[in-house]
Amino acid sequence: MIERIRELLRAREWQPFTIRRVGGDSIDVRTREHVWVSPSGRLVFERAAGQVEVVGPDQMDQITGVELKSTTFGEIASQTG
Numbered sequence: 001m002i003e004r005i006r007e008l009l010r011a012r013e014w015q016p017f018t019i020r021r022v023g024g025d026s027i028d029v030r031t032r033e034h035v036w037v038s039p040s041g042r043l044v045f046e047r048a049a050g051q052v053e054v055v056g057p058d059q060m061d062q063i064t065g066v067e068l069k070s071t072t073f074g075e076i077a078s079q080t081g
Helices: 002-010 057-062 073-080
Strands: 017-021 026-029 035-037 043-048 051-055 063-068
Touching: 002 035, 002 063, 026 043, 051 057, 057 063
Parallel strands: none
Antiparallel strands: 017 026, 017 063, 035 043, 043 051
């Protein structure tokens, strides 16, 4: 799963995605700056402004999937304007 997240972060054309977790919790990744994968496999993401969470390699079994989000033209325009 961590390799899939790395692939999405390195993609030439950015596409937002959601990381699904056990229990229905999810992490919306709107930009590359909102999540980072360390060389050791830790997933670091910004939950909210000033609130960071780290998921260690031993906790990766809590991640159940990664889902690409469709982005509307209006959402793109609001992010660039």
